[in-house]
Amino acid sequence: MPELRKDPITGRWVIISTDRAKRPSDFIRKSVPLPTNGICPFDYGNEHKTPPEILAYRTSGDRDQPGWRVRVVPNKFPVLGIEGELNRQGEGMYDKMSGIGAHEVIIETPDHAATFAEMPERQIEEVLWAFKERVNDLKKDHRFRYIILFKNHGEAAGASLEHPHCQLIALPVIPKRVKEQVDAGKAFYDLKERCIFCDIIRHESAAGVRLVMETDRLTVLEPYAPRFPFETWILPKRHESHFEEAGAPTLQDLAWMLRSTLRKIDKVLERPAYNFIVHSAPVQEPPLPYYHWHIEIIPKLTKVAGFEWGTGFYINPTPPEESARFLREAGLA
Amino acid sequence: MPELRKDPITGRWVIISTDRAKRPSDFIRKSVPLPTNGICPFDYGNEHKTPPEILAYRTSGDRDQPGWRVRVVPNKFPVLGIEGELNRQGEGMYDKMSGIGAHEVIIETPDHAATFAEMPERQIEEVLWAFKERVNDLKKDHRFRYIILFKNHGEAAGASLEHPHCQLIALPVIPKRVKEQVDAGKAFYDLKERCIFCDIIRHESAAGVRLVMETDRLTVLEPYAPRFPFETWILPKRHESHFEEAGAPTLQDLAWMLRSTLRKIDKVLERPAYNFIVHSAPVQEPPLPYYHWHIEIIPKLTKVAGFEWGTGFYINPTPPEESARFLREAGLA
Numbered sequence: 001m002p003e004l005r006k007d008p009i010t011g012r013w014v015i016i017s018t019d020r021a022k023r024p025s026d027f028i029r030k031s032v033p034l035p036t037n038g039i040c041p042f043d044y045g046n047e048h049k050t051p052p053e054i055l056a057y058r059t060s061g062d063r064d065q066p067g068w069r070v071r072v073v074p075n076k077f078p079v080l081g082i083e084g085e086l087n088r089q090g091e092g093m094y095d096k097m098s099g100i101g102a103h104e105v106i107i108e109t110p111d112h113a114a115t116f117a118e119m120p121e122r123q124i125e126e127v128l129w130a131f132k133e134r135v136n137d138l139k140k141d142h143r144f145r146y147i148i149l150f151k152n153h154g155e156a157a158g159a160s161l162e163h164p165h166c167q168l169i170a171l172p173v174i175p176k177r178v179k180e181q182v183d184a185g186k187a188f189y190d191l192k193e194r195c196i197f198c199d200i201i202r203h204e205s206a207a208g209v210r211l212v213m214e215t216d217r218l219t220v221l222e223p224y225a226p227r228f229p230f231e232t233w234i235l236p237k238r239h240e241s242h243f244e245e246a247g248a249p250t251l252q253d254l255a256w257m258l259r260s261t262l263r264k265i266d267k268v269l270e271r272p273a274y275n276f277i278v279h280s281a282p283v284q285e286p287p288l289p290y291y292h293w294h295i296e297i298i299p300k301l302t303k304v305a306g307f308e309w310g311t312g313f314y315i316n317p318t319p320p321e322e323s324a325r326f327l328r329e330a331g332l333a
Numbered sequence: 334m335p336e337l338r339k340d341p342i343t344g345r346w347v348i349i350s351t352d353r354a355k356r357p358s359d360f361i362r363k364s365v366p367l368p369t370n371g372i373c374p375f376d377y378g379n380e381h382k383t384p385p386e387i388l389a390y391r392t393s394g395d396r397d398q399p400g401w402r403v404r405v406v407p408n409k410f411p412v413l414g415i416e417g418e419l420n421r422q423g424e425g426m427y428d429k430m431s432g433i434g435a436h437e438v439i440i441e442t443p444d445h446a447a448t449f450a451e452m453p454e455r456q457i458e459e460v461l462w463a464f465k466e467r468v469n470d471l472k473k474d475h476r477f478r479y480i481i482l483f484k485n486h487g488e489a490a491g492a493s494l495e496h497p498h499c500q501l502i503a504l505p506v507i508p509k510r511v512k513e514q515v516d517a518g519k520a521f522y523d524l525k526e527r528c529i530f531c532d533i534i535r536h537e538s539a540a541g542v543r544l545v546m547e548t549d550r551l552t553v554l555e556p557y558a559p560r561f562p563f564e565t566w567i568l569p570k571r572h573e574s575h576f577e578e579a580g581a582p583t584l585q586d587l588a589w590m591l592r593s594t595l596r597k598i599d600k601v602l603e604r605p606a607y608n609f610i611v612h613s614a615p616v617q618e619p620p621l622p623y624y625h626w627h628i629e630i631i632p633k634l635t636k637v638a639g640f641e642w643g644t645g646f647y648i649n650p651t652p653p654e655e656s657a658r659f660l661r662e663a664g665l666a
Contacts, residue, residue, distance in 0.1 A: 002432030158638025305491025312510030
C-alpha cells in the first residue's frame with residue numbers, strides 16, 4: 001500500500017510508493033556527459049565574451065583577464081533588467097510591474113571539466129564566499145526583496161552551458177513558494193515558540209532512518225515527504241535564517257558537506273543531472289527565529305507531468321528511508 | 334524590459350520576456366514521433382493484458398473483448414490502492430495516511446496511431462462522456478475528495494505508452510494547488526460577489542488580444558500570467574464549478590474546441606509533447622458560485638530548473654499576446 005505523507009512545513013501531500021519502491025538502477029536516465037572541448041565564454045582567455053566582471057577572487061591578473069579562481073559576471077541574457085523603477089501598475093483587471101532585478105552567473109572555476117563532486121573543497125568554499133558576498137552587496141538595493149542562488153547541472157536539469165557555474169537572481173517580490181514556507185514557519189513558531197526546521201533536525205538526527213550524514217555544524221537528510229526521489233537537504237544545526245550570515249567555519253564545513261553529498265549522489269545514481277537551490281529568508285527581513293536556511297538538492301530522475309502540474313501533488317517512487325540508506329552506504333571515495 | 338505579471342487567481346508572479354520573445358521556431362524541441370507498430374496492451378485483441386474493464390462504449394463484442402470505441406480500465410501500476418481505510422496517523426512529528434485512491438486509464442480509441450488533433454470529434458466527445466461518467470460514479474465513494482483527469486502526450490510530457498489514453502486519479506485529500514485556486518476564487522467572490530473566472534472570460538473576450546477563439550459556449554484563451562509558453566485554457570462561458578455537471582451541448586462543443594485547439598498547437602509548434610488537465614471543483618462540494626471548471630493545455634517547450642523549483646516563480650519567454658496571435662492565425666485545416 002502506498003503512503004500519503006504530509007510535508008510538515010508547507011502542508012503539501014505526496015504519494016510515496018512504499019511497496020514497489022524504485023531502486024537507483026530502476027531509473028531510466030542519462031549520466032551528465034563528460035565535458036567536450038570547444039569555445040566556452042567561461043574559460044580563461046574568453047573573459048571579453050561575458051559582460052565585465054562584478055567580483056573575482058584572483059591569484060593573478062587584472063580585471064577581466066585570466067588568473068581568477070572564481071568569477072561573477074552579469075548574465076549576458078538576463079531574465080530581469082537591473083536599471084529602472086518598478087513602476088507598479090494595473091492593466092485592466094490585472095497587475096504588473098517592470099521586470100527589475102539582477103541575474104548573475106557565478107563561474108565556479110576556470111577548469112571547464114570540473115564538477116562540485118570532484119573539485120577541491122577549497123574551491124567550493126570560495127564559491128560559497130562569492131554567494132555570500134554577492135547577496136550582501138545586492139541586499140543594499142532595497143528594490144530587491146528576495147535573492148535566490150541555484151545551480152542547474154546537466155542539460156536535463158536546465159543547464160545550457162557545461163562549464164561549472166551557479167546563478168543568482170534578485171527579485172523585487174517574494175516568491176509564492178518562499179512566502180508559503182516562511183509563513184508556515186511563523187505559524188508553527190507562534191504555536192510552539194520553536195523553529196520547525198530545528199525540530200526536524202533534532203527529530204531526524206535522533207531517528208537516523210532518513211539521515212545521510214552529520215557533522216557538528218551541519219545535517220544532511222532526506223525529508224519525510226519529498227517531492228522527488230533522492231531529494232536531499234543540507235541544514236545548519238545552529239539556527240540561522242539567512243544564508244548570507246553564515247560564518248567562515250560553517251562555510252568551510254558546508255563546502256565539504258556539499259562535495260561529499262554530491263559525490264554520494266554521483267556514485268549511487270551514476271552522475272545524474274541535478275538542481276540545487278539555496279533556500280534563505282527574504283533579504284530585507286531581520287534575523288527570523290522561525291525560518292532556517294538550507295540547501296535542497298534535486299537529482300533529475302523523474303518527469304513532472306499532467307498530474308503534478310494539475311494538482312501540485314507529487315508521486316515519489318522512492319521512500320526517503322530507502323534513498324537515505326543508499327546514500328549512507330555509498331562511501332566518499 | 335521584461336515584465337512581472339501577477340496571476341489574478343493564485344497571486345503567483347511570472348516573468349514574461351517581452352523584448353526577446355521566443356517565437357515558435359526558437360524552441361528546441363522534438364516532435365512527438367509517429368507511432369510504431371508493436372505489442373500494445375491497449376490495442377484490440379490485447380484486452381486481457383489490462384485489468385478487467387470498468388466502463389466501455391461498444392459497437393460490438395462482450396466485456397474485455399474487441400468492439401469497444403472507448404474503454405476505461407484500472408491502471409495496472411496504480412499510484413494509489415482502491416481497497417482499505419484511510420487510517421490517518423501521526424508518525425513522530427509527521428502526518429500520514431494510507432495511499433487510498435483510484436487510478437484509471439481512459440483508452441481513447443482502438444486506433445493506436447490516432448491523436449486528439451486528428452481523431453473524429455465524435456470520438457473525443459465519447460472520451461469526454463467517459464470522463465463525466467467515471468467521475469460521477471467515483472464521487473459516490475466519500476473517501477474521495479478530489480478527482481483529476483489529465484493527459485500526458487508524448488514521452489517528454491511523461492507518457493510511457495504511445496497508444497492514445499488519458500488518466501484519472503481520485504484522491505482522499507484536496508491537493509494544495511487546487512485548494513489555493515478554490516480559496517482564491519472564494520476570497521474574490523466574498524469581495525465582489527462575482528466569479529473571477531467569469532470576469533476573466535468577459536475581459537478577454539472584449540480585449541481580444543489573448544483570445545484564441547470562442548463559440549457561444551466556450552472560450553479558448555492564453556492567460557495573462559502563464560507559467561509556460563503557449564499555455565492555453567479552455568473555459569465554459571456559462572458559470573459551472575464541476576466538469577462532471579457539463580451537459581451534452583457543452584461536451585459536444587468542447588470536443589470540437591479541444592480538437593481545434595490541439596490542431597492549432599500541433600501546427601504552430603510542430604506536434605509538441607503536451608499535458609492537459611481538467612481543473613474542476615472538489616467532488617464532494619455542492620455547485621460553487623466561485624469556482625469555474627476549465628482545461629489547461631501545457632505544451633512541453635521549456636525545462637523547469639532550479640529557479641522554478643526554488644521559488645515557484647516561472648520565467649516565460651513568450652508573452653501570451655504573441656502565442657495567442659500565432660494560434661489565432663493558424664488555421665484548422
